[in-house]
Amino acid sequence: MNHWIIAPIVLPAIMAPILLMAARHDVVLARIFSIASSVALLGIALALTTMVSDGIIVTYALGNWIPPFGIVLVADRLSVLMLLLTAGLALAVLLFAIDGSDRQGRHFHALFQFQLMGINGAFLTGDFFNLFVFFEVLLIASYGLMVHGGGAARTRAGVQYVAINLVGSTLFLIAVGMIYSVAGTLNMADLAIRVPKIAAGDQALLQSGALLLLLVFCIKAALVPVHFWLPGTYANAPAPVAALFAIMTKVGAYCVIRLYILAFGADAGVASWLAAPWLLPAALVTLVLGMTGVLAARRLGQLASFAVIGSMGMLLVAIALFTPASLSAALYYLLHSTLAGAVLFLIADLVSRRRPGQDDAMTVAPRFAQLSLLAGAFFIAAIAATGMPPLSGFIGKLLILDAARDSANPALIWSLLLLTSLLAIIGFGRAGSTLFWKSTGEPGHFPAAPESNTLSLVAIGLLLAGSVGLTLFAGPLTAYLDATAEQVFATRQYIEAVLGNTVLEGGIL
Amino acid sequence: MEFLLSSAIGLLTAAGVYLILRARTYPVVLGLALLSYATNLFLFATGRLVLDRPPVISALANGYTDPLPQALVLTAIVISFGMTAVIVVMALRSYLENGSDHVDGETHSEDRS
Amino acid sequence: MSLALIVILPFLGAILPALMIRAGRNACATSTFTVTLLAFLLLMTHAPAVFRGEIVQIRWEWVPQLGLNVNFFLDGLGFFFAGLILGIGLLIITYARFYLAKEDPMGSFYSYLLLFQGAMVGIVLSDNILLLLIFWELTSLSSFLLIGYWKHLPEGRQGARMALTVTGAGGLSMIAGMLILGNIAGSYDLSVILQHKEAIQASPLYLPALLLILGGCFTKSAQFPFHFWLPHAMAAPTPVSAYLHSATMVKAGLFLMARLWPVLAGTDEWFYLVATTGLITMVIGAWIALFKDDLKGLLAFSTVSHLGLITFLLGLGSPMAAVAAVFHILNHATFKAALFMNAGIVDHETGTRDIRKLGGLMALMPISGTLAMIAAASMAGVPLLNGFLSKEMMLEEAAHTAWLGHDWLIPALATLGATFSVAYSFRYIVHVWFGKPAGETPRHPHDPPFGMWGPPALLVVLVVLIGLFPAAIAGPLVATVAGAVIGGPLPDYHLAIWHGLTPALGMSAVAVVVGLSLLMAYTRVRRGWAAGPHPEAKAIFQGTLAAAVRLAQFITHGLHNGSLQRHLAFTVGAAVVVGFAAFTAATHAPGNRELLPATPVAVVVWSLLVGATLAVVFLHRQRLTALIAIGVVGMVVSLTFVYLSAPDLALTQISVEVVTVILILLALNFLPKETPSESTTGRRLRDGIIAALAGIGVGGAAWAMTTRNAETLSGYYLEQSVPGGGGTNVVNVILVDFRGFDTFGEIIVLGIAALVIYALLDGATHGAVGRKLAAWAPDQKRAADRHPLMLVVATRVMLPLALMVGAFIFLRGHNVPGGGFIAGLVVAIALIMQYMASGYSWAAQRMKVDYHVLIGSGVLIAAATGIVSWLAEHPFLTSTFGHFHLPIIGEFELASAMAFDTGVFLTVIGATMMALSNLSRIGCLAESLPLQEAPMEPDLRNANEKAREH
Amino acid sequence: MEFFNELLVSALIVIGASFALVGSYGMVKLPDLMSRLHAPTKATTLGVGGALVASMVYFLALNGTVSIHELLISLFLFLTAPITAHFLAKAWMHSQQPTDLPRPEKHDWSTFESTAHGNDKD
Amino acid sequence: MAHAHVSGEQPSLLRRWFPHPLLSLALTLIWLLLINSFSAGGLLVGLTLGIAIPRMTSGFWPDRPNIQHYGKAFAYVLLVIRDIVVANLQVAFIILFRPLGSLHTRWVCVPLELTNPEAITVLAGTITMTPGTVSCDLSADGKALLVHCLDAPDAEATIRDMKERYESRLKEIFP
């Protein structure tokens, strides 16, 4: 029995209560525990990566109850990739946070660990009600992290964030109910074999349930028109939290990939490729609106938020094409945009802290400490975020363009993708020029950096290095991602891994 | 019976939606509470309506209702309880911070959407 | 390998200047120079092979799935451009060392310059068009840094952003073009693409690809109508202008057109697009240059004009024109770089670049003046200088080219361009170096140090030498390069000064005569020009950009106005649309399940729910009342669960209700007690419609599903509950066993909720909020007694009873309705009753348990129960149970699920108590209430004792 | 015997239900809160009491065991009903501030006068 | 959970383990009735809880009174049950048949001699549960009880009745 699969869930689930009980009053101890846990998570994710890299799908039947009756965890290339990304991002973000922001409120580290538990659980579970539970775990932890440190604007945004997500959770349950009411199962693999057999008269319930569930995932993924929560949330969340949230939108994207290829994909009979006609237009609008927001942004945090929306649009365009090639491109872009989005928030925060009174507003203000360093970091991050060469954003963009070539409407997709890139370039250029160039001509000085921020800079450096790494190793990476995408599309393999190889012939029920 | 339950779910949903679209945090909280009743009943109803056949194994029982939706609803009730508690306290904190319980934190405002 | 090194060296070397600047400015410049020199020498080692017509290649795989690979190849064209880039680079580096002022950060200048240089070399050596794209965009980025180098100057920043925007846009267009091109050819490798002329030109995608690629080339090479960014890029330091905007970057577009010439040129599309654009650019650029008073402005527009000229030549599509183009690229690079450096010298020495303020400098700066004269004369096309030769070739080609059947049009326009060219070139000579000094210049000018005039001098020597001995000096190079461009046999041509009395000579003569007359009548011409319209590109560009930003802001901030009401309306609206659309799009059949009759009691209970729900909606402004009405809803829901065979749910719902009510009341204490009426009727109507649709949707779905039958997994749970899970309460067995993992997550949610609440409330006790809280005044009058005696007594009696009930519910849960969650709530409510009756402080003193520890240990116990299964080689949360027999006690059952349920139990108590007690703590802080020793009013114990004392 | 049991159970159910109805009816009929307070706190208490006794008798006859749940329910109701009424009355007194109350000798009623140590903010 | 709130000298071992033996016994009994069966195991669990719960909660009930006469207490309970039945009939009659105008609704102030909080609570509870009377408030010094009467033609008689019927009995039960 291989228990490593559940370690990404159990480890933070144990670490958080330990932090609560043992390290509640000792911030140093809490930091050590928290970092240790994150490093261990990274190690586990790497180990799992090697485990699944030869293409096997490992399952874990909780409570030793055979699926579909018990809950099952599934580690395949895709889920492990997400775990790895989460662990890497978490470690960088944590480094940034322990430079001081973790002390602005209570229980940062415990909430952080719980958040990781929720995210990892969402990536691993093969049961869509259990997915709901993990969504709630990651959401409620995110509520806490979102308002960490308090403040008028932040708590206000917090209320909005919570309210929207509670509506999302409500919708999730309704959708799950509709699907269960006709499919009679909660296991994703089992659902996949039942969907094509569902009676014509039940299709309306099934499909509207499935599409409402898609809407829920799209709320998480910040797709227009259910993206409204994102700008306020990200712009007002503490920087490390906003950076960590870069993975939260990907949870939504992951769920779309997982469920709508597995259960509503090629083999779903009349419900085949159910998500595609809805997803693609929405994703294109999201892309345009996001990058328009980048151009319109008045604060750096706002710019980063809209860049995240835009990148989600781009990502979901690639997903919505629902081909192995487009999925591979989407996964590459997913890795890239998570790192690029996260680092922008961290940079925005360092800038903001150095300009008391002006914060991250795109206004001209006197020079501040470490201007050149941050300008350099911003320049690189902007290159990544706008998809300029030579960083990973460019390769991601090329991959998506390449994958969109065979779609129904390549001209539209291409022109939108490229035009929005231009919007992003202009927007980022404007921001950088105002914040870092214009300000050098301004008389006066802001006080020196308030505290040591070596770790913050290391965190930023790590994330940027991640983008560089994605670029340098784009070859082997895309090969791996191609295999990952193939595996996701090879739904029989998944179903057999979960339910055994007899189900496809005879079936359990 | 099915109609009564369905219409009740519909009404609770409508009332909940109407309230979450109000401008103050308190009605939003109430609306969310109504919505969670609606969803819990809805999820419960996926097990279909069955009289006096509780899923407790007994020699005397003449049948059982679907236990799974009940377990799911239980989980959902607990989770929505936690969520309600959080949004109530968050609304309170926001009120203390902003001096207003407007959902957008404004001290005086009309509709803004 | 060494080929790749030529590209990589500048990139690697880019870090050197930044490091070396600490060792001084000379070390900094020297290191840059050395790196460039090294690259240049490396390039030269390939010269023999290139001149032999060989192609040097290196190939590394990078992203093979995409066809993006690190493939370089070196042929004549690449060699020529790389030599130009590195050679002129060396001169520029030397020149810049002296040009840059002390306060200019030289380290970053040279770093940027090397980055740019690397990118340029990358473009010209790439054998993979995707790789080429990367370098292409890198030149945009590094030139952005170079143009904005003087970041304190608004012109620099604006110029940089304009250049980035235009060339960036072109780059994006080219991405698309290249992807199409590669797709047609089946490879992104140039060496492959260049073999597929027929396939490419026959493809229906040829025109889109051509348009997109030209979009990139024209923007980069400042072709009309994208020419406007180039003059504004002149805000850069002069070495940058000389390097980027005369010799290298602007030639990237030309390079690419030349590179793809074998496969793209020769069609009508190509001719009309490229040649026309080039010709227009040539004429307009020259015309504008004539009226520029800024030396660098003049040179910039002149560059635009010459780029147009070369584009025109490439557009003609004939091998002969291609040769001319190649030759002119070389010539233009020499005289224009020299002129830019010369302009920089003038600026450096006099402190101004305004031609109107300059004059008669020849006397003061003879060396610079001489160099300027020669270079400018070459630009004008004066014989014996290299500019003359290639211009003649251009005019010759123009002379026999027709445009849409008009054979006079092109020769006329070409002559016109040449005329203006003569005029502005001589203006550069006459108005700056001759005539009387225009007045006081900011500085007293004299010839600069050799380091500054040496590089242009070297170029001027080339200008003269090529002019005199074209075949000897430039012949092999031009042949090699032109061969690479044409990709086939070279045409029959002669690089010579004299070709006889050709039409070109005539046109040239006309140009010189008319051009000089124009200059003589300059004041009048200028007046005429001044009377006409002068669209200011910068203003238009910035206006357009500002308008775009405003539009973006209008959309963005108008849409994202931070209104939760809007967000939720959109979210619910989307759900309604998606739900209904999906439902109607798919097939639906009404259910055939036998329905349960609606009993009168059910109807009454239903009407309670309807009534209470309506009460909530219509009385929602009276907050307490609405809460009371919600309580009724909760009660009816509980009753529904009782009625429909779900006792566990009923118990849970009842317990949760109470805690929720107390929690909301605790918060409501601080909140306004009434909701103001602030929605318009229209808004209420809109919300009402959304709400009604949502209600109809969800209710309809409920109806659809409850009226049909379905097969589910449930049979298994009912069968396995006793033998497999050891309990008769199937719901509980599902919760702690079959789907215990859900429950594990669920208690964690509850635990987190408590932590979040704790953090939120703890944060409210200090800082600005804490002060507000301390100054808080209740908004309703208070009754006098805090702890009414009867309540205190009753709750004290109830506590042990309630705990007993809690224990009972906990222990029986596995077999009959109950379990850890409900029991936890029962215990928590029993304890909260003590808080309510006797007060927070008093009760808290008696509850020495830290709720953090309770939550933590609850989660840990649950997790430990799961982990223990590992020891038995079973998955997480595998349960075990057994029936044991002990003397006296008899038969009893122990299940590991009970341990798990204990974790649930503890977490629930901890979380509930943490939330409620912290809320009440806030209340006590806000009211600064003192602790009552024996809380009971009237306080009879105290009174009795006092009476006894007396 | 069986008939007697049935009769007893039926009678108890009918009595209990009747009192429940009367209690709730009183709540509608009586003119002011203090009067209304009498109706439910009494009638419904016996109403539930009747049903509970009916239930105990029924299950005693059915299973031959005494069911304790009913007793516990009664216990809780008897413990809590007076407190509920007390609090409703106090809440009413506090919000209506009636002027026709009789006054005790030295001090006012607890709702209006505090004997606790320390002072509240208001 | 709560720790014993102990003051003064060290109590005996027995006293520490069984601070309220009667309560422990009662709880054990309730447990046995809750589980609806009698077995050694059930008794053991019941005893454990019966001992543990009073210990855990003793802090919340610092001055638990000792009932002196259990017989009288039992008799009192029977009396109250009888009165409750009568009260319900009377109130039902009032609600159903008496015209509202004919009611003598009034407040009365019942002076108290009881000083024990538990006793006062029982009295107030009794009054609420019996004919047409609701205990509404205590005076701030605990020396009077405010009672609302639904129909009390003679206030003095009503007060006298309450004091004689209940308070005097309670004085004997609670010392």
Next chain:
Amino acid sequence: MIEYAILYAYVAISAGLLFNLWRLFAGPSTVDRILAVDTMVINIIALIIVYGIQMGSTIYFEAALLLAMFGFVSTVAYCKFILRGNVIE
């Protein structure tokens, strides 16, 4: 015979519940509304017990037990809110 008694009980208790609902709407004071809800709880307890008798099952009694315990807590909390604003102080 019991069936008729139960039927009668249902009708009577239902009528009682409707009266309660009317009081909930009519008020006039908040205290009246609390009283209405409190009475509703009592009636619902009765309803559950009668239902238990009808079904011959004791499985529903814990619901009545908890309602009896906690209906009181809510009512006191509402009143305490009116009296003191702060439910726990």
